Amino acid sequence: MEKLFRILEDSFGEMVEIRRYLHENPELSYHEVHTPKYIADYHRALGHEVREGVGGRGVVAKLQGAKPGKTVALRADFDALAIQEQNDLPYKSKVDGVMHACGHDGHTATLLVLAKALNKLQSEIEGTIVFIHQFAEEIAPGGAIAMIEDGCLEGVDVIFGTHLWATEPLGRISIKDGPIMAAADAIDITVKGKGGHGSNPSDTKDSIVIAAQFITNLQQLVSRRVKPIEPAVVSIGHIEALNPFNVIADSVKMKGTVRTFDEYTRTLLEEEIEEVLKASCYLTKAEYDYRYSRGYPAVMNHEAETNFLVEIAPKVNGVEELKICEPYMGGEDFAYYLQHVPGTFFFTGAQNPEWDETYPHHHPRFNIDERALLIAANVLGAATLNYLKEK
Numbered sequence: 001m002e003k004l005f006r007i008l009e010d011s012f013g014e015m016v017e018i019r020r021y022l023h024e025n026p027e028l029s030y031h032e033v034h035t036p037k038y039i040a041d042y043h044r045a046l047g048h049e050v051r052e053g054v055g056g057r058g059v060v061a062k063l064q065g066a067k068p069g070k071t072v073a074l075r076a077d078f079d080a081l082a083i084q085e086q087n088d089l090p091y092k093s094k095v096d097g098v099m100h101a102c103g104h105d106g107h108t109a110t111l112l113v114l115a116k117a118l119n120k121l122q123s124e125i126e127g128t129i130v131f132i133h134q135f136a137e138e139i140a141p142g143g144a145i146a147m148i149e150d151g152c153l154e155g156v157d158v159i160f161g162t163h164l165w166a167t168e169p170l171g172r173i174s175i176k177d178g179p180i181m182a183a184a185d186a187i188d189i190t191v192k193g194k195g196g197h198g199s200n201p202s203d204t205k206d207s208i209v210i211a212a213q214f215i216t217n218l219q220q221l222v223s224r225r226v227k228p229i230e231p232a233v234v235s236i237g238h239i240e241a242l243n244p245f246n247v248i249a250d251s252v253k254m255k256g257t258v259r260t261f262d263e264y265t266r267t268l269l270e271e272e273i274e275e276v277l278k279a280s281c282y283l284t285k286a287e288y289d290y291r292y293s294r295g296y297p298a299v300m301n302h303e304a305e306t307n308f309l310v311e312i313a314p315k316v317n318g319v320e321e322l323k324i325c326e327p328y329m330g331g332e333d334f335a336y337y338l339q340h341v342p343g344t345f346f347f348t349g350a351q352n353p354e355w356d357e358t359y360p361h362h363h364p365r366f367n368i369d370e371r372a373l374l375i376a377a378n379v380l381g382a383a384t385l386n387y388l389k390e391k
Helices: 002-010 012-024 034-045 104-119 143-149 207-224 263-282 303-315 334-338 371-390
Strands: 049-054 058-064 067-077 126-134 158-169 172-175 178-181 183-192 232-240 251-260 287-293 299-301 321-324 343-351
Touching: 002 012, 002 104, 002 371, 012 104, 012 371, 034 049, 034 058, 034 104, 034 126, 058 104, 058 143, 067 104, 067 334, 067 371, 104 126, 104 158, 104 371, 126 143, 126 371, 143 334, 158 172, 158 303, 158 334, 158 371, 172 303, 178 343, 183 207, 183 263, 207 232, 207 251, 207 263, 232 263, 251 263, 263 287, 299 303, 299 334, 299 343, 303 321, 303 343, 303 371, 334 343, 343 371
Parallel strands: 067 126, 067 158, 158 343, 172 321
Antiparallel strands: 049 058, 058 126, 172 343, 178 299, 183 251, 183 287, 232 251
16 A cells, blocks of 8 residues: 555645646536547546446546456545635636536545556556546436446456545545435425505415415424434425515415435435425415425435445545444445445545635635545555555
């Protein structure tokens, strides 16, 4: 491992350079054109077997070791978000309204330079390493399903992945077995009342009042219908009723998110949200439209592979703390890979201790401490080499 760590440390400058190039040139989910070409060209220059257009816009590269053995897959995503960057940086996004606000530029830079480092150890590697560069993680159904259907996991024995986490301190690796990230679902609702003049509410079915009652009633679902030991979140994040100030709205549109870990709880909330909506509308005989869209399932880490990484991580350069974390309510389509092969997903702390304020993921001022890229590469590289050696 020490040899790998030295190579990666010497390549840290290239990691930062690649990350900043990608940060300046972000591409939205399902619209990635230049990024996958950049990735494929990088791997081809290393002599790796490369397949482009995997599942649509994905790239899969393969490094065959000098000796036979198992196959390890490493995954990084590369899509950006529809956010206008507000950071004042020399490598600020050059694309209006598009920004790497979740660290995927860092994920890609990490995996590319790790691939280059592992390539230098090809004569010592026992087995095969597959580098999965995934498009469209940010928008369901996501790129993972399509890439899996297109064979990115064929022959793979284990998969590892990480997410740079801006709200966790630099040097910390956070992980747990079982559920580590939530299923992420969406709800779309329209309350259909009867509009009218604000001065004569008795002739209306006030959709705004109905929507307000629904949102208030919704707060009881998690506290009174979900088992206390089962984490769950139901949040309405968007409400729209565009009317003049003196007009009672004919309809109200609402959108929200539901986060769960347990499939029973997921199904329960899908059904119960509609029951609350139906009851809220019944009082005034209003009507409604309700759509529940299932997004990514919960990320379920495998016990043996998680314990394997727990043993390795504290010995890795740059890791100062290993934390067995609580589950995060965010979603990730890495979940689909874990439904097909054993593996584990962990968080690499990327919070700069000197920054006065840290902005969360998907914020227009999101940023990471770039030293986290090296730590992530060290952990993924150590896990890969140790797994191939031990298995």
